[in-house]
Amino acid sequence: MDYKILEKNIKITTNLLLELVNEKCWNIVSNNCLYILTDVNKLEYNNFHELRKLKKV
Helix, strand or coil, X not given: CCHHXXXXXXXXXXXXXXHHXXXXXXXXXXXXCCCCCCCHHHCCCCCHHHHHHHHHC
């Protein structure tokens, strides 16, 4: 999938989710979102639990 299409789909879905949250929840949720798109197939690690542990150190 092309990154531009993916980014557009994520933004649309996020907006729909935020609308639902604002409608159903009493908590205030910010509309300020940041998206980081990464190809996970290009990462060196295939065990993401181990990668997370390494990043915490």
